[in-house]
Amino acid sequence: MINKIKCNIAKDTSFPFNNNASFCIGTGRMGLALQKAYHDQLKMVQDEIGFSHIRGHGLFCDDMAIYQQYEENGVVKTEYNFTYLDMVIDDYISLGLKPFVELGFMPHKMASDTQTVFYWKGNVTPPKDYEKWANLIKATLLHWIDRYGLEEVITWPFEVWNEPNLTSFWKNADMQEYFKLYEISAKAVKEVDSRIRIGGPAICGVDDERWLKEFLSYCSKNKLPLDIVTRHAYATELPDRVGHYDYQKLRAPEVFLDELKISREIIDSFPEYKGMEMHITEFNTSYTPKNPIHDTNLNAAYTARLLSEMGDTCASYSYWTFGDIFEEQGVAFTPFSGCFGLVANGMIPKPTFWTFSFFKQLTGSCIARDKNYILTKDENDVIRGIVWNPVEEIHGEADIDLSFQLPLDNGKYVIISKLVDENTCNPLKTWLDIGSPNYPSEKELALIKSCANPLTSTQRKTISDKKLDLSFLLKRNALLYFEVKKIHPQVDRGFQPERIQGAHKLETK
The missing domain is CATH 2.60.40.1500 (Glycosyl hydrolase domain; family 39)
Known part of the structure; x- marks a missing residue:
């Protein structure tokens, strides 16, 4: 037929087309950027497509080694080590990328509990001491300003945490505790420089309408800094798990896009936030890195429909992720493991790689x-x-x-x-x-x-x-x-x- x-x-x-497909790309945790294969895949993506920003987890995780404690005369003191962070950000900048900074997860020595997420055990609990958390943020920003200059750093967007509406990413999905984390984090950022843009709540599509309304109400009532609103969006239903793989049905594209329109309407219902930029800091078809759909032509064609319309409501939409050097649920067993990336291990461009390459060409x-x-x-x-x-x-x-x-x-x-x-x-x-x-x-x-x-x-x-x-x-x-x-x-x-x-x-x- x-x-x-x-x-x-x-x-x-003619009518305007807000083509924001290449504004930001996702990555696995930042520590992976120290691997050669990661760099090679990212360079391949940048050479062909050329994204402007990159966003991922793990800035403050232990493998980045930023937050350090030592004891002196019986007193526990704090120091910071930016060696690995400089290597990562220097590499991003050399490839034409600015960080879209996710403030998370919690350093183990600062964490209030032991709950972790992923194969690489990112701690997802609040800090024992919020003052130390604020100081960590300020020290990191001041280091970046010293290294890259204030005029550069103020072009980097910041968001607080990742999917706090899920218990796996934030202990007990405690809304009020997240609001506290956001308030202290946002104020710490603005204390360094008021021009640095900060936002949240980085939620996914679980109870998202209530979370977004409550978050904006809290920010409005307490007159908190808020420059951008962030959320995530995925297009599949619950998985059928078989061995190493997850199989899911796609939602109709209209259902996916309507979810974003509802978020846009919620933001615009607050007079002080009407028209504020909404950034989708993660999106893909499936939310699991074990779904073979990510490697298919179906994924490429379906994603094209999304890219053609997401700019109607969103300032950016960051595809999760650029490559398959990725370890949330362990290391992939094969080159086509269903992982999120545009590039499969072995430097193989997947069909969706070309979706983004093609949209990069659309101008006017x-x-x-x-x-x-x-x-x-x-x-x-x-x-x-x-x-x-x-x-x-x-x-x-x-x-x-x-x-x-x-x-x-x-x-x-x-x-x-x-x-x-x-x-x-x-x-x-x-x-x-x-x-x-x-x-x-x-x-x-x-x-x-x-x-x-x-x-x-x-x-x-x-x-x-x-x-x-x-x-x-x-x-x-x-x-x-x-x-x-x-x-x-x-x-x-x-x-x-x-x-x-x-x-x-x-x-x-």
Whole structure:
């Protein structure tokens, strides 16, 4: 079955498109940045996509070694060690990234209890001494200012903690205790410099409406510093767990997007916070790093729909995560383990890598948008578009035929397209075809990577009636980027394409 979709675009049609897809990218805990493979994956992402900020856990965890205690003359004293922190932030900055700083988790020597989360045991309890917590924040900020300069540090957004509405991330999901943590943390940040932006509550979609309302009410009533609102969003239902893997059904994209609209409405219901930036500091399809969906073409096509609309309500939306050097539930057993990243271990770009690469190319105003496509036009009249066809059902076909009629001046044009689908750009399938080796050889990795790039094609067309008809047939879970721009061909003396094999179909009308 083929579903036909037609779009006739009127001349001079345009409306704003808030394309914030490359503002921020997620990472596993910061200590992983000391690994070479982590750096290599991040560099690959930055070279192709180029995010502006990076956000992850573990700033104050023990593996970063910042908070230290020692005893002198029977008195316990505090000192700070920023050696590893400098290595991490220096590397981020060298790759063109600014930190989106998450203040957490709790250093064990400062923690009030022993509850931890993840394979790497991040402590998720309040501090024994809130004054020491505030001093830790201030010392870290002052160190950053000394090293990178105040004008740089004030461009870094800050948020307090991670998902305090879950008992696994904040002891007892104690709302009032989190509000205390937020108040002291925000005041500590502002004590260093009032221009540093701070926010919260970094909640996920569990009892999120109540948490957001109560948090904003508390900040309003107590006149607390609040510059941005942060939350997380994931698009799957509860998992079916089998061995090392979790399998989940996707929610309808509209349900995911409506959740963000409700948060936006709650923020705007407070006069003092109306229009305040809302940052989604984590989002993905699944919230578990053991769901194979993250490695699929379905993930790429579904995510494209989200990226086309999330900017309507959100100042940013940080995909969780850039790569698969990630250890929340342990070290992955295979290259395709269902982990969150855009890049699989072995430097293999997953299909969703190209979703973000394609959205990075969209500039200018939007001229058409629907649930399967978005088109933009820039100041040079270059038209760029992305089309997608997510199909969650494993069996059966559900292709779509997308047709566009574009109003363009007469002349010669080139049409460039890049296709990512289950036949042309599917490294997961290649890995399975060769026997799903747990530890691929260099030769096997080269083969997998050769099947992980879009199929790129070009064609030339001459327009004589001020319109261009384009049509794309998208198989299940396909994602396609295209670009239409005017060209002025240069012909070398004696060069006759019609006499050259492979070139005589240079142009179509």
